[in-house]
Amino acid sequence: MLIVMQAHATEEQVRAVCDRIESLGLKPHPIPGAMRTAIGITGNKGAIDLGVLESMPGVVECIPVSKPYKLVSRDVKEEDTVVRIPTPLGEVAFGGQHIGMVAGPCAVESLEQALAIGERIASSDAKLFRGGAYKPRTSPYSFQGLGEPGLEVLAKVRARFGLGIVTEAVDAESLDLVEQYGDVIQIGARNMQNFSLLKRAGRARKPVLLKRGLSATLDEFLMAAEYMLAEGNSQVILCERGVRTFADHTRNTLDLSVVPAVERLSHLPILVDPSHGTGRREKVLPLSRAAVAVGADGLLVEVHHQPSKALSDGYQSILPDDLDRLMEEVRAIAAVLGRPLVPPAAGLAAQPTAAQAAKAL
Ligand code: PEP
Ligand code: MN
Numbered sequence: 540m541l542i543v544m545q546a547h548a549t550e551e552q553v554r555a556v557c558d559r560i561e562s563l564g565l566k567p568h569p570i571p572g573a574m575r576t577a578i579g580i581t582g583n584k585g586a587i588d589l590g591v592l593e594s595m596p597g598v599v600e601c602i603p604v605s606k607p608y609k610l611v612s613r614d615v616k617e618e619d620t621v622v623r624i625p626t627p628l629g630e631v632a633f634g635g636q637h638i639g640m641v642a643g644p645c646a647v648e649s650l651e652q653a654l655a656i657g658e659r660i661a662s663s664d665a666k667l668f669r670g671g672a673y674k675p676r677t678s679p680y681s682f683q684g685l686g687e688p689g690l691e692v693l694a695k696v697r698a699r700f701g702l703g704i705v706t707e708a709v710d711a712e713s714l715d716l717v718e719q720y721g722d723v724i725q726i727g728a729r730n731m732q733n734f735s736l737l738k739r740a741g742r743a744r745k746p747v748l749l750k751r752g753l754s755a756t757l758d759e760f761l762m763a764a765e766y767m768l769a770e771g772n773s774q775v776i777l778c779e780r781g782v783r784t785f786a787d788h789t790r791n792t793l794d795l796s797v798v799p800a801v802e803r804l805s806h807l808p809i810l811v812d813p814s815h816g817t818g819r820r821e822k823v824l825p826l827s828r829a830a831v832a833v834g835a836d837g838l839l840v841e842v843h844h845q846p847s848k849a850l851s852d853g854y855q856s857i858l859p860d861d862l863d864r865l866m867e868e869v870r871a872i873a874a875v876l877g878r879p880l881v882p883p884a885a886g887l888a889a890q891p892t893a894a895q896a897a898k899a900l
């Protein structure tokens with residue numbers, strides 16, 4: 540159910556409707572819009588008696604929402620959600636007209652590694668650095684991530700280069716720490732239906748980047764996001780990272796058709812991850828171009844300065860020089876669509892080298 544308020548409805552009127560919804564044992568979700576506020580209602584098992592709400596001051600109409608997902612739906616909020624991430628280098632926005640970039644290694648391996656890559660990411664105009672301190676791995680014998688010391692390394696990358704940090708939480712315990720150290724909490728593909736983790740992320744005060752599950756349908760993907768909005772976190776960025784198919788020429792099949800499909804149904808921004816989506820370095824650039832052309836609100840790309848020595852996902856990590864080219868080409872495609880890619884950062888020329896930075900820390 541969606542309650543649409545009049546354009547000039549007062550805050551008191553909105554509050555009174557929310558109080559009334561609560562008194563019915565339901566949960567109100569006020570959604571401020573450019574023109575008017577709407578109030579989503581969740582928690583109802585059956586039909587709600589509209590009369591009590593429809594006659595309240597400031598209410599225009601009550602609209603039943605028939606889709607299983609409500610708060611993520613365009614029925615409830617027509618305009619695009621723009622998720623804005625403040626970083627010391629400036630804000631990065633995803634959604635609406637904005638296209639944002641996230642780049643960095645699969646895993647944080649050492650301070651030296653993270654600083655060497657961070658320096659190159661910062662000079663490429665990307666402002667968000669990705670790197671896992673907690674790695675969900677298929678094999679228990681593979682590198683599992685550095686844990687909290689890895690988050691400390693990320694904090695140093697942030698302090699040194701001004702990059703915002705995107706890093707993955709794999710359970711409630713790591714989410715507590717990721718929320719403290721990071722700027723964006725990543726929920727990985729394997730955890731897309733870890734409902735207790737989704738609820739915890741919904742109570743977090745940081746934006747969440749939610750990756751599509753390996754075999755998730757569009758409805759399942761949106762329902763996973765709904766868990767977080769239902770808990771009160773509306774700052775959710777979706778991420779297509781490839782799904783499992785019969786194709787064996789790539790690690791996964793990057794489903795770019797999901798981008799316009801999400802855009803039609805949901806107001807949330809959607810990124811594309813061509814690194815996990817293809818699993819092959821040489822396919823990252825062409826799929827990045829295609830992702831932006833199809834309407835993605837940003838890219839998440841794995842970058843490593845020494846991919847052959849990477850502890851995870853080296854074969855799909857591009858080199859820092861490749862990132863510069865990718866940014867240039869993607870910027871040109873974005874311009875055709877009238878969408879600016881993150882503006883060039885100023886004053887990075889005077890940054891110390893990674894070796895100097897490592898010594899200084
Ligand atoms: C990652 O981003 O490094 C990762 C583990 O991604 P996914 O959850 O999409 O496999
Ligand atoms: Mn990876």
